[in-house]
Amino acid sequence: MDFKRLSSSLLFKIIVAIILGIICSFFFPDSLARVFVTFNELFGNFLGFFIPVLIFALITPAIAGLGRGAGKWLAVTTGIAYGSTVFAGLLAFGASALLYPSLLQHQAMVDAVDVGEGALSSYFSIDMPAPFGVMTALLLSFTLGVAMTAVKSDTLYSTVRDLERVIMRVIARFIIPLLPIFIFGLFLSMGMNGNLTSTLTSFGTVLIIAILMTFILLVIQFAIAGAAAGRNPVRAFLNMLPAYGTALGTSSSAATIPVTYACTKRNGVAPTVAGFTVPLCATTHLSGSMLKISLFAFAIMYMNDMELTFPMAIGFILMLGVTMVAAPGVPGGAIMAATGLLASMLGFNDEQVALMIAAYIAIDSFGTACNVTGDGAIAMVVNKLAKGQISRSEQQETLGYEVDIIEEDEELDSKI
Template structure:
């Protein structure tokens, strides 16, 4: 086959893969929103403002259902495999995720006053005398509140474990599949349109440059902080496991690089497993810890979401107390456990807590989504590399004895692999 034909095939396949990437579509939406804001007529811009209002109302309706559908089988699945090492691994993963959020909170509190300055933004979209107001609005009340969904999911999940109801467990898994289908085929494909509408409105409102300049600094800070987080994790585990932390971290670099390319913890599991084994973790321990942590350990994602959320609070001069932020972090850690297995899934799972605990509106949520997806792969890379540190820690604590309880401790594999691409 002539070289020109091969080149055409390769470039076509590369473009199709790139065009199918959510990150690519979000970036294009941001660029088009900025450019079109320079000349778009008001009547056409209001079409997208109307869409954003309807999409936001749908998210208000859907997010509590999403939380219930994803967390219920996650709680039930953990309970069905409630062995000692499963509980310890889950506890360490959750603690790592929460500590990551607390570190991000401390860094933001110490740096945002000089990093982002004192200039505040009152609103993303200034509706003045009907300008950029939606043509119409449809109320979509949620069936229950976010906190109700969370509490109900815990109660039902634990009760399913207590009564060992296989029928309810199957039904919960099927509901989870239905919700995932809605996310994959409806919510995620429409996110670029939603982001386009927000940046179009920002450009026509005149706040665009302030927002972009401020968030660009936060994006860079988030990438740096995820790298420093990994150094801290491996330093801590290296002391306990008596291993060279820098060498152990270097051994995990293939997993880090793979996650950068795939933005998927699940897709990176085979590489993460091999890297963990090269760090001296036995097959039985690595085979237990790595798939489990691919679901429940999202410290990198927590770091990004916290930094972005606190940036929004600072930029829009929102009145949020320290107690609210701590409560937000504790609940967000739970949401990370149930993050859906699609690119950007972690930020979608966090939407309900951002709205309920921090009072974010639809435009601020869209800004969070755009910023999160822009560096999605760095958070995923931090997640999977940190899984290697946890596997070393569990191996040290268990002394390789997990195999004795492996049958009891292995939770639903399909649940692990279905819920981790955040």
């Protein structure tokens, strides 16, 4: 692998930040460590301000664009993708309820800056109130997006698409470059707290669980797809392995589209159906991402003795599913968009959100591989329902919107 390309990836930078944070925690003086704690305080406050704006800017044009798509089969495919994503979240909740009480027993986390009077506190803090709350952003984006599909307001639609491009540029040029420093500060603080070992041990267990659960999810998806389409699920899954391997290496659903398309056709899916579902699912089907985020979030809540009820979990899963389906292109498979829900619905603080980002990106490739491989299962189901008869005009009408999104996100994909 080209070292220059590897060193420019977000995953590589995050890993380096984690290692340096751990090493520096052994010898950094408190005065220097507090510089990074101050940075984390300011950056965390900025994220609190920025996330509602990000959610509004991404979801509004996405919903409006989906409404302008190819009607019936667009709705069917998106509905199946959403159902698969929500199912992955429910699977994560069931696995966490079953496994965490024994695997994470006696494991606990403390705030990264909670180490005594005045120790590692920030030098100063600047309050950055958000223009509106996360739920307000979601409701406003849903309302405007749905309304634009009815009114067909081309001017307003063009405006929100321009806003989307601006926000994506802010993410690519400001948020992403600063994330490694944010993660460095988190692990530096945890190391100086003395709670780093227990946290890494516990989260190492959760990372392994997340990887294993992606394979279990794929088995379930292809068992259902095979039964619905009348095909051998094992053979169908094996046909998708090139797409899985490509996604594992690129960590990009968009870059894997040509391979996913070819693999899907090998499973007997009509070319027009494959050409319709694969690009669409690349930005709407995020079951692997949902699985990882939910497993990590529930682990943090368990380790911090935070209350997690089923109604709370199902509400989070349903909202996260909508956010990810409607907000393609967010770096790291929608983890940035998820941070707003983590804070507003689950009560996460900045340190917990930073740990979520680090853990998510650490195994991002496995989530992406699960996403694109599952796209092949959805294509089989849609092909059975449509009997291979999605028209070229329907395909082009949807692909026009999806290709725009994919092209706009090339810069982000190169950074992840």
